[in-house]
Amino acid sequence: xxxxxxxxxxxxxxxxxxxxxxxxxxxxxxxxxxxxxxxxxxxxxxxxxxxxxxxxxxxxxxxxxxxxxxxxxxxxxxxxxxxxxxxxxxxxxxxxxxxxxxxxxxxxxxxxxxxxxxxxxxxxxxxxxxxxxxxxxxxxxxxxxxxxxxxxxxxxxxxxxxxxxxxxxxxxxxxxxxxxxxxxxxxxxxxxxxxxxxxxxxxxxxxxxxxxxxxxxxxxxxxxxxxxxxxxxxxxxxxxxxxxxxxxxxxxxxxxxxxxxxxxxxxxxxxxxxxxxxxxxxxxxxxxxxxxxxxxxxxxxxxxxxxxxxxxxxxxxxxxxxxxxxxx
Numbered sequence: 312x313x314x315x316x317x318x319x320x321x322x323x324x325x326x327x328x329x330x331x332x333x334x335x336x337x338x339x340x341x342x343x344x345x346x347x348x349x350x351x352x353x354x355x356x357x358x359x360x361x362x363x364x365x366x367x368x369x370x371x372x373x374x375x376x377x378x379x380x381x382x383x384x385x386x387x388x389x390x391x392x393x394x395x396x397x398x399x400x401x402x403x404x405x406x407x408x409x410x411x412x413x414x415x416x417x418x419x420x421x422x423x424x425x426x427x428x429x430x431x432x433x434x435x436x437x438x439x440x441x442x443x444x445x446x447x448x449x450x451x452x453x454x455x456x457x458x459x460x461x462x463x464x465x466x467x468x469x470x471x472x473x474x475x476x477x478x479x480x481x482x483x484x485x486x487x488x489x490x491x492x493x494x495x496x497x498x499x500x501x502x503x504x505x506x507x508x509x510x511x512x513x514x515x516x517x518x519x520x521x522x523x524x525x526x527x528x529x530x531x532x533x534x535x536x537x538x539x540x541x542x543x544x545x546x547x548x549x550x551x552x553x554x555x556x557x558x559x560x561x562x563x564x565x566x567x568x569x570x571x572x573x574x575x576x577x578x579x580x581x582x583x584x585x586x587x588x589x590x591x592x593x594x595x596x597x598x599x600x601x602x603x604x605x606x607x608x609x610x611x612x613x614x615x616x617x618x619x620x621x622x623x624x625x626x627x628x629x630x631x632x633x634x635x636x637x638x639x
Contacts, residue, residue: 341515342403342496343465345447345485346386346472350520353393355528355565357482357596358385360495371497373506374524375594376566382493383446383486387565388472389528392545394481397454400447402467403485406439413455415475431484432476435469441489448484449476480543480597487515497522525566526629530619537561539599553637555610558583559603560617564629567595572622575602580613580637612639 348354359370361381370377388394394417415432419425426432431448433455438444451473457463474481487494494500496515533548534555541548542563551558560575567573571591578584587602615637620630 341517342445342487343401343517344520345401345403345445345469346483347399347401348386348388348393351523351526352389352528354386354388354398355523355526356384356520357387357480357565358383359497360384360493362495362498371495372522372524375568376524383448383484384496385482385484386472387480387482390543390545391481394451394472394474397451398472400450400469400472400483402437402463402465402469403445403487404437404439404443405464406437406443406445406462408457408459408461408463409436409438409444410459411435411455411457413450413453413470415452417452417474417481419475420477421474421479426477429475430477432478433470433473434476437463444488444491446484446486446488448486449473449478449482451475523566524623524628525564525568525571525621527562527564527619527621527631530560530562530617530631530633532615532617532633532635533559533561533601535559536601537563537599542599543597550635551610551637553609553612553639555606555637557603557605558610558615559601560619560633561599561601562619562631563597563599564621565597566628567591567598567621568623569593570623571628573598573600574620574622575600575617577603577615577617579611579615581611583611583615610637612637 358381359377361368361377362371363369366379368377368379369375388398413433415429433450433452434448436446447469451471452475454470456468456470472481472483487496499513499515501513532550534551534557537548560577569591572588574588576586585604589600615635617633621628
């Protein structure tokens, strides 16, 4: 998403506003991670800043976890259920609120509605010393907790993650600008031609989030094929019991790339086992896969274990183990 103003016209800083001593935006005293969530579990980074000036798109590591022209960091929630439970957005640095918007409904764009002129949805813009500015988009309707002209500190509550504006999934579009130009916090604005291998301190983060080019958000056993819509909503299948007509392993994740391999293996009592590998045929922001065996006589009692692995070329992107016990 390219930069989009939250309001038509931002008012100037109010008369008499206190000045703020300019912090050094560097590796140790930069921007704090703005979301109260656990990366890789309740949230993940779906898109990074696009570093390719052409119609192609690459992120700062030369992977393509971005899209053409994207100028921020998209911190996404694993499910709709996470959004409904409430995930707090914090100010990434001290400053003064330049503008805010609230009142835009969540899910309009995902349901085919028009969001022209309000692509950012509900959001906040904060001015920081030294020409720095942060923008927070797609916030939950009714959650914006600050007003224009308000002074905030690092960690001040701004609102909650939502799906307002041009958002296909619940996430925060977090953007840093300096003198009006968008800056990638992972490279401090430098053109990165070394695919993430810079050795000097180039980050604008206080504590840089680890890069993950894709991963598993959840996995489990079920007695039937899971519904993808339910998985995105955070509705997990129930565990099978001894009367299950089949034993299925399912996984739900993000950042799948063309030719990635998803391997699902399982072992259990009475020699139960299977091994299934599928190869992705396109990039997918979110994905699910499942495989299993029919059980004409039900599931034998005992302990089952499943291993889910996502591979990209010869590298393991992510893996997890799931255990299940079937009672007699």
